[in-house]
Amino acid sequence: MNEDLDNDFQKLYEKYKLARRKFCHDLEKLQRREENIRGYYTPRNVFNRWRDSIEGKKWKQNQYEKQQGKCACFGCAFVAQSPEYLEIDHIKPIATHPELSVNIKNLRLLCPPCNKRKGGR
Template identity: 30%
Template sequence: MPVRPLKPCAWAGCSTLVRGDYYCPRHAPLAAEKQQIAKRTVHKRYNERRDESDGFYKAERWRRLSIYYRKKHPVCEHCDNAASDLTDHIKPYKTHPELALDWDNLRALCRPCHNSIGERVGLLGSRP
């Protein structure tokens, strides 16, 4: 069985050759620590913004509109196969809060379609 070739450590400025890992033994713990700090920063930023959007989605006006919309649209508008579980914004609430309660900006989706659309669209706000 062929052996993988040696590659330089991914740490900037390090020329130690490694096989099978990205970092040499000296830089691996530093890289892991750097990654943890980056994760904490991202999570902190996300959680700071989350209270704002969670407040809207817990509001009585949104809950009533969401339930009513799903009663009018009982089947997923994306796949037309499953029952709708969620009311989704076509243009996301985070980027278009003025369209939060606009009937024309809503769509009823099943959970799998909602998750797949969210992964593809991200925060672009375009219809898939």
């Protein structure tokens, strides 16, 4: 009788270990999925998707015309031949103002050297 009880307990314990392994595996998959979803909505990724969208490209073209192809950095004499030669700059950085990542009042066009110099501060 004791042997049957030990056998039943052993089987039950093995089922428990398998269920626990499956649960841990499923939990890890859910955690990875959550990280991916959260990453999708980071301010930088939201901005990158907007920048690459039709709306973002139209904004850049309009801003290029508004700035007459000039870099918006004070004292810079760079004039671009087309919008592709200018980069979208966040006046208030995404790192400190994530809520302004796609606020057009916080965006302007800079030449690559000025944007790189500003980003390095």
